[in-house]
Each structure stands twice: as C-alpha cells, then as structure tokens.
Amino acid sequence: QKEVEQDPGPLSVPEGAIVSLNCTYSNSAFQYFMWYRQYSRKGPELLMYTYSSGNKEDGRFTAQVDKSSKYISLFIRDSQPSDSATYLCAMESGTSYGKLTFGQGTILTVHP
Amino acid sequence: GAVVSQHPSRVICKSGTSVKIECRSLDFQATTMFWYRQFPKQSLMLMATSNEGSKATYEQGVEKDKFLINHASLTLSTLTVTSAHPEDSSFYICSARTATAALYGYTFGSGTRLTVV
Numbered sequence: 001q002k003e004v005e006q007d008p009g010p011l012s013v014p015e016g017a018i019v020s021l022n023c024t025y026s027n028s029a030f031q032y033f034m035w036y037r038q039y040s041r042k043g044p045e046l047l048m049y050t051y052s053s054g055n056k057e058d059g060r061f062t063a064q065v066d067k068s069s070k071y072i073s074l075f076i077r078d079s080q081p082s083d084s085a086t087y088l089c090a091m092e093s094g095t096s097y098g099k100l101t102f103g104q105g106t107i108l109t110v111h112p
Numbered sequence: 113g114a115v116v117s118q119h120p121s122r123v124i125c126k127s128g129t130s131v132k133i134e135c136r137s138l139d140f141q142a143t144t145m146f147w148y149r150q151f152p153k154q155s156l157m158l159m160a161t162s163n164e165g166s167k168a169t170y171e172q173g174v175e176k177d178k179f180l181i182n183h184a185s186l187t188l189s190t191l192t193v194t195s196a197h198p199e200d201s202s203f204y205i206c207s208a209r210t211a212t213a214a215l216y217g218y219t220f221g222s223g224t225r226l227t228v229v
Contacts (some may be wrong), residue, residue: 006155008153027223032217034217034218038222041220041223041225042201042222042223043116043118043205043207043220043221043223044156044220045220046217046218046219046220049217086127088155088156090156097144098144098146098161098209098218099146099158099161100146100156100207100218102155102156102157103155104154104155105155
C-alpha cells in the first residue's frame with residue numbers, strides 16, 4: 001500500500017465547474033500538507049500549504065485537511081481552462097525534514 | 113516570492129557520458145536543497161537531500177556514486193548523473209525550503225528533462 005493515494009484521473013470538467021481533488025494517506029506522522037500544480041514538463045508550483053486539520057482558503061482554492069480520517073482535499077471554484085494541469089498532493093512529517101511524499105497526481109482538464 | 117532556477121531545462125546525451133544539472137536559489141539562501149526524480153505519469157520521488165558544506169543524504173535505493181551531488185555554496189547545488197544510461201532518462205527536479213516555510217513551503221525548480229540515447 002502506498003503511503004499516499006491519489007486518483008490519477010483524468011478528470012475533465014466544463015469551465016466554471018467546482019473541482020474536487022482528494023488524497024488519502026496512511027502515515028499518521030504526516031503533519032504538513034501541500035497541494036502543487038504542475039504543468040507539462042515544468043516543476044511543481046505550490047498552491048496551498050496547511051498544517052492542521054480544517055480549511056484554508058486562498059482565492060478560488062480551498063484546502064481541507066481531516067487528520068482523523070487521513071484525508072485531504074483541494075477544491076477549485078469557478079474553474080478556468082488555465083487550471084488544466086496535474087495536481088499533486090504532498091505531505092511531510094514533523095520529523096523527516098524536507099522529505100515530501102507525493103501522491104501520483106490527478107490530471108485535470110477544464111474545457112471551455 | 114522565492115525563486116529556484118534550474119538549468120538546463122532539457123538535455124540529450126549519449127550513453128556513458130555524464131550530465132550536470134544546476135539548481136540555484138535566486139533571492140534567498142538555501143542551506144538545504146532536495147533532488148527529486150519523476151518518471152512519466154508517476155509522482156515525484158525524493159532522491160537525495162543536499163546540504164551546504166557537507167555530504168548529501170541519499171534515499172534508499174539511490175546510487176550515490178552515480179548521482180553525485182555538490183552543494184558548495186548557499187545558493188547553488190548541482191546533480192551530476194555519471195555514466196548515464198537510457199534507464200536514467202527522467203525528469204529531475206530540485207527544490208529548496210524557504211525561510212518562511214510556514215507560508216511558502218517548498219519552492220521547486222522548473223525541472224530538467226534528461227534523455228539518454
């Protein structure tokens with residue numbers, strides 16, 4: 001079993017839709033949770049960085065963390081074609097400094 | 113925000129040759145940088161942690177003699193793939209942890225696509 005599970009998709013939605021992306025994890029030591037966006041042949045770009053359970057909002061993006069269920073989500077409101085990319089969840093424990101464990105990534109396409 | 117510059121973006125080399133990839137932190141000092149590898153349609157896997165002025169720490173299964181890491185200054189880390197073979201073809205990405213990690217987390221370079229022919 002992988003430490004982090006993420007549905008690779010692909011996910012295709014119309015412009016303006018609300019997108020829900022999810023990851024589950026098995027390692028209870030994970031304390032820090034991130035969502036990255038990666039365009040083709042580019043490095044990942046940090047979207048959201050959270051520490052505790054709860055919600056964090058930044059513009060059209062909302063990240064949710066539920067540590068009791070070992071489940072994190074990223075919601076994208078009013079999705080745009082420019083949001084088409086691969087979305088990666090990543091996690092870090094409080095003791096393994098710098099070692100990020102990534103999900104497989106979900107390929108998202110937002111069509112006009 | 114923090115910027116990590118990675119070069120080259122793409123390189124093709126012959127089997128048996130060595131390739132050097134550079135990663136620079138442009139507007140901050142990075143005492144620690146991280147090197148990842150990403151195969152097609154797969155996630156990023158941490159290869160090694162690069163520490164300024166000391167030896168790199170390699171993840172299990174990563175050959176330290178094949179993937180040489182040098183972190184000679186606070187703004188530059190290099191990864192050299194020695195005696196490259198076709199199975200080393202991959203996307204290599206570096207990252208650095210910024211001082212305000214609670215806000216900005218880890219910043220990644222733009223990646224280097226290595227093709228060994």
